Amino acid sequence: MAFAAFSTATAPSTDSVARRRSPVALFLLLPGILYLVLFFLTPLVSLLLTSFQTPREFGDIGQYDYAFRWQNYTEVITTYWPHIVRSFSYALAATFFALVISYPLAYFIGVTARKWPLLQSLMLVLVIAPFFISFLLRTLAWKQLFSDESFVVQSLKALSLLGPEAHVTGTAFSVIFGLTYNFIPFMTLPLYTTLERLDVRYLEAGNDLYASPFQVFRKVTIPLSMPGIVAGTLLTFIPAAGDYINASRDFLGGTGTQMMGNVIEANFLVLQNYPSAAALSIILMTVILVIVSIYVKRSGTEELL
Amino acid sequence: MKLSLGKWLLPVYSGLALLFLMIPIGYTFVYSFNDSLKSNITWRGFTFDKWLNVCNVQNGAVCQAFGNSLFIGAVATVVATTLGTMIAIAIVRYRFKFRSQTSLLLFLPMATPEVVLGAGLAAQFLSLGVPKDMLTIILAHTMFCISFVVVTVKARVASLDPALEEAGRDLYGSAWQVFARITFPLLLPGILAAALLSFALSFDDFIITNFNSGAVTTFPKYIYISAARGIPAEANVLASAVFILALVVVVTVQVSGAAKARRLAKLT
Amino acid sequence: MAVGAFADRGADLELVGIEKRFPGFTAIENLNLTIPAGSFFALLGPSGCGKTTTLRLVAGLEEPTSGRILIGGADVTNQKSFQRPVNTVFQSYALFPHMTVLENVAFGLRRRKIGDPVAKAHEALLLVELDHLAHRKPQQLSGGQQQRVALARAIVNRPALLLLDEPLGALDLKLRRQMQLELKTIQEEVGLTFLHVTHDQEEAMTMADTIAVMNKGRIEQMGEPQQLYELPKTAFVANFLGQSNLFTGPVVSTTSTAIAVDVSGQKIVVPLERAHRISGEVTIGVRPEKLTLHAEEPTYNAGRNTMGPGKVIDVSFSGVSTQYLVAVPGVGTLVVFAQNMAFGPAAHVGAEVWLSWNVEHGFGLDDDPADAPRFEADLDTKTIAQQRRSSLVTELEEA
Secondary structure (H helix, E strand, O other): OOOHHHHHHHOOOOOOOOEEEEEHHHHHHHHHHHHHHHHHHHHHHHHHHHHHHHHHHHHOOOOOOOOOOOOOHHHHHHHHHHHHHHHHHHHHHHHHHHHHHHHHHHHHHHHHHHHHHHHHHHHHHHHHHHHHHHHHHHHHHHHHHHHOOHHHHHHHHOOOOOOOOOOOOHHHHHHHHHHHHHHHHHHHHHHHHHHHHHHHHHHHEEEEOOOOHHHHHHHHHHHHHHHHHHHHHHHOOOOOHHHHOOOOOOOOOOHHOOOHHHHHHHHHHHOOOOOHHHHHHHHHHHHHHHHHHHHHHHHHOHHHH | OOOOOOHHHHHHHHHHHHHHHHHHHHHHHHHEEEEOOOOOOOOOOEOOOOHHOOOEEEHHHHHHHHHHHHHHHHHHHHHHHHHHHHHHHHHHHOOOOOOOHHHHHHHHHHOHHHHHHHHHHHHHHHHHHHHOOOHHHHHHHHHHHHHHHHHHHHHHHOOHHHHHHHHHHHOOHHHHHHHHHHHHHHHHHHHHHHHHHHHHHHHHHHHHHHHOOOOOHHHHHHHHHHOOOOOOHHHHHHHHHHHHHHHHHHHHHHHHHHHHHHHHHHHH | OOOOOOOOOOOOEEEEEEEEOOOOOOOOOOOOEEEEEEEEEEOOOOOOOOOHHHHHHHHHOOOOOOOEEEHHHOOOOOOOOHHEEEEEOOOOOOOOOOOOOOHHHHHHHHHHOOOOHHHHHHHHHOOOOOOHHOOOHHHOHHHHHHHHHHHHHEEEHOOOOEEEEOOOOOOOOHHHHHHHHHHHHHHHHHOOEEEEEEEEEHHHHHHOOOOEEEEOOEEEEEEHHHHHOOOOHHHHHHHHHHOOOOEEEEEEEEEEOEEEEEEEEEEEEEEEEHHHOOOOOOEEOOOOHHHHEEEEOOOOOOOEEEEEEEEEEEEEEOOOOOEEEEEEEEEEEEEEEEOOOOOOOOOOOOOEEEEEHHHHHHHHOOOOOOOOOOOOOOOOOOHHHHHHHHHHHHHHHEE
């Protein structure tokens, strides 16, 4: 979703501009900020409150009272710890694969293809093209392509690369594959924006100072493209950890691949167990915020935020 | 010096990677011509029927959902673009208290998983007793679009030379005239980009919608619900049509931009 | 170059039949050049003359279309940049922004696994007097300091050959002068071979032992700075290296020591050993500071050439000297630089004057006058403005 957030990393610094104090600022800010307070901040608060709710005595399913039932947290952790582990490990794997696949592509578009601007913009259009078609249909297309009767799976079985009883869909592989595929553009775009500004003279200087092409890549190119790597991995990791489409049984997942998103959805919308869904949401968000802040600090790219 | 991965290795790899990105798109497009019955899984022959009679299936349920998505996208885009543009101008041009808190408030929605955004809003609507319908979807979509609008427009405002506005005031323009005749036209490309982005985000959103839609069906929600029993080819038709339209718009913008740059280059 | 060891001294650079073609144009055609070990060699020319391409070929950042490059007698044509015993001080400095000054300087040493890189980097920083800033990031330094770090980063490797790509271009005049002297001192101290590419003729003349003037992918003339200045071989050199007054005319008589040229009816004598062509149509010239202004027609003197009368059309005062533009009918506009020995100008606009110069100061060019257009003084502000603009445009295009 967040495919424009990479531009936060690249927006020019505005600190040099002389800013004025004026009541106009209040007029400009207030409606939007109020909107976010009402529809972003207070929902988080009500999510937090819901996560401590207790079932109403003699009440119907889905009826809860405000309380401080912290056991909701220990209960969801003991029940759903495999989902929690799965969410973060799948997201981590998908982020890793998306980075490995996207970096060379972004390097080619941003550095090698500089001489041909038309090719460059054409390739960029192709990178964002998946955004123009429904996320769900794309994922379903992979499901059909990986179904047991599909050409791909039949060929793999004919070549004995896959056992006769094996499936592709419903496995951890297909879920991670789907997450990787769906978030490649989120990874490629921020990588492209930093690599596009990479001054090749630094690479030449590295070469001049006895660094082999591989050493130049490791010592110069990678560190200089760090803002893009950080932005891209965050834009992939965060939505991937919360995703429940790819892991859904109707898409690429199976019973053994359910992630946190799936159980949040099931608890909230099907079981009407709102406190559990809320507690899981709070856990998901807290873990992500902790990971993000540690990661951003360690990679030395605080200015990204 | 280029990384000597071999002169051909990187271009060939990049071509293959882009091809990989196109596979599901191609699949969706091809299967929009499938002469399918209820579900659209096996190839049964080529037909234009689905393109010509998109709305005939299931009493037009696909088109109904598609129309809902267009309407929600349009309203959410207008509101989010207006609010977001105002914030972007304020952030770049004015000094105010709680600046860093404001930035954090704008950043957080982008760093929050959609499932948390969706569940949070749903929990709030539930505790307030607000029934879920079209309005709650629009409220939700507007919320997550605002941050993206701010990010996009902010970059444009920051690149705008404040001296242009000062010149406008110097030449006897009132505050409103300066905004209407100078600031707004110069920001327009950024605002349009932000609006397109908002619309795309809203149109394709499923996760947040799923939590806040009640009985209303949007296009992605329709696909999600039908996924279990099979998607009709008409859904592929609509998605392909949107894809082609978006591609035409983007390519036109890119090509005309390149042509403009070339003409500028000739002038100097 | 052997990993883990320094070159003990500078090495010869030899370019043999180098040609470099890019799609659409030829940057360098048939370049042959030898730069002796331990010398400070300047490649001087306007932008687009091929000097930067030559430097990049030597550094290994470009491959020649044909020809060979030898360093210290060894053929390095097929070696990659990182394998060559060559270091460059880049025009933009290209200091790695993600490393401290010290890490930048130690970078090459670490890549070559030379022992004790940190101590050696500190030594190099001491040489450029910046050791106290070793732990800063390059962005926190001034332009002059960055330039010195770039120099330290290159010389710490003791390359057989150090390439300087207009490294002083971004500095202001005063700092540039200071850096020119420092560079020259360091070169003499460390005894490396320096190849300096520049479009600044003063810089080249101040620093280099030998200058090659390059134009349109070819070397026009090569020699010691003074020789190049006093006896230019082509109109291009005569005008790129300082200014010149050039005249064209047929050789009317030749003696064993001199030739006489008829310039619009005025007989101008040039010593034979200073004339590159001695018959037919020739172009001859004299430097503006060699001219003397006379308010009255000077009496005949066999040792001096006389020209005039002409009219002073412009006088501009520049502190040390005053520049006069004198229009001589049939000849054109001549430039005269006169030292300000007394207060006030020696002649006013509109005054009728004669010009004279020592016969020994004249020179005869090798150009065929039919090829080269008759010289016009290019000193009016319009031309200067145009040149500035076109150089700015190319600079912008390159960026």
